[in-house]
Amino acid sequence: MKIVVDAMGSDHAPQPDVAGAVQAAKGTSVEIVLVGPEEIVRGELAKHDAAGASISVVHAPEVVQMEEHTMAVKSKKDSSMVVGMKMVRHGEADAFVSAGNSGAVMAAALFHLGRLKGVIRPAISAVYPTVRGHCVLLDVGANADAKPEYLYQFALMGHVYAERILGISKPRLGILSNGEEEGKGSMLVRETYALLKKSQFNFIGNVEGKDIPLGLADVVVTDGFTGNVAAKLSEGLMMALAKMIKAELTKGWLPKLGALLLLPGLIVSLPGALLLLPSLRSFVRRLNPDEVGGAPLLGVRGPVIIGHGRSNAKAIKNAIRVAVQTVQGDMVGAIRAGLSEMGGTFAAEEGEDAELK
């Protein structure tokens, strides 16, 4: 399997991107293609011991910066994003991984890889941990402003993802809202509710923010703005809890008590001990963006994994792991099949976009 990795994606590119690629390739049969300005990428690669790793470099002189407009990919035809995407389009690679500007990655995917038949707008999907297992949350960032027909299709793609990749039969579908009752919600939510109510999905209606971690739904649809806030807030809350536990354990009466009782090790390992609890550890890990690595962009004609801008080497390595799983599970094929069976409503023809829809 061959995975193209955007060497210029992350905020601190090319360092974490190249390091993560080396880690992912070492000791596995995965072939990595690093795409970016050849001299820079080879210079960075030379810092690593890449023995036993299958890594090649493809030259792409241009770079799409994090603060650039999404549409920069239109003019930058020799950027790592465009070159990488075209390799997947032409079957020269199996998947593309980038920790770059997510709007730009989506635009590059639309222009150079194309949408699946039936898809108006692709969505970034996240698998959110719950007390019962997991929940597919989408969109978490591709479409800051959405329309009811986008959300309807996110529901369709999320349904297919949950059913065919996660193996959940008849996934319970909810729409994220600011109240449980029908009629609660923004205009977008109320209009989408009406569409979903008459659909063939196992639609359970509005779900509130608390219902996601509590596992009330298997698929939760929302616009990319709210979904992004939800995913990052969860991440921040876990970081805040970890910081507070750490701060408390190094000051105040507790370490003193520990010293008094000659048990400093026990006291300091208290938060660590909690992570010995297997399901809790898994839950906390699945909210850590470095562990998650990246999220698949659903609805395009090839596997595209979008990583955090703040990705470190571990995050890039894990994003590549997600790419491998996405290829192995044939997620694109599954969504194409699901769309052709369940689609119909708001169908769009397959193909590359000349303009952003």
Next chain:
Amino acid sequence: MKIVVDAMGSDHAPQPDVAGAVQAAKGTSVEIVLVGPEEIVRGELAKHDAAGASISVVHAPEVVQMEEHTMAVKSKKDSSMVVGMKMVRHGEADAFVSAGNSGAVMAAALFHLGRLKGVIRPAISAVYPTVRGHCVLLDVGANADAKPEYLYQFALMGHVYAERILGISKPRLGILSNGEEEGKGSMLVRETYALLKKSQFNFIGNVEGKDIPLGLADVVVTDGFTGNVAAKLSEGLMMALAKMIKAELTKGWLPKLGALLLLPGLIVSLPGALLLLPSLRSFVRRLNPDEVGGAPLLGVRGPVIIGHGRSNAKAIKNAIRVAVQTVQGDMVGAIRAGLSEMGGTFAAEEGEDAELK
């Protein structure tokens, strides 16, 4: 001080509403007025020992149901919400507390209490705990669909709240977005960003979901849809963590190990022990809606506290405590003064609304 409590507000009214009112009144100088259908309210009150509590009942035969449209308050002039709001308007009480439909409470406040001068739309404010202290998050539910000028005013009210009630000088103001960089965000966020950038606030730009618990801003403005999802998601995540710790500690190898080591007490009290860490306990408590009780509706001409629909007696008691603090801190006076000093932009005349703006 006299607080009017909507006896018919919560999902399980009048039970929790009356019980919470009794708890709040007992042993304090706070006078409670329960408003609702007299026979029902007196019947419920008779179940309690209200000795030493100053509680009276005001008859309001109509009830606004949770699933009713917000505008039900227009026709239900004899509902507990309308009657309670009018008592505050006419100086017969100092504050109104309701755990009813928050949209209906806002509508009742607009029609029967009126907006402060300079306010286009009121907002529900929440004090979100952070690793450094707290952050005023608004709107958390009054306006599911917002406009840039609403958010500008939420910033103003949040600024006044943080400065005059929480004592934070030059509060750092952020706008919640799906990316840090200027230009990231929904259309609403990008338009509001432009307004805030040229304002007199200490505007720090876009903040992401993770930045709220990490304490990067003192005031975070957002629409009532996203704010509501953020607040409830945080609540749910803490509930999920608690559930998982509890489940783990009652099954698996850990209790067995505890039994083996004759230390079952230690093992079971592990999560409890974490809550002995003072700042962590405070953080977790401040994310528990029963502890928080209720959130002030800012921008109207009197203290109005909105509780969760799912309020239990403890939550109602705590919502009444918030009402007492709001009156004691003269929050309405502080916001009126702040608005007259800093307002001007998008000013609106003070008064009751004939129609919802």
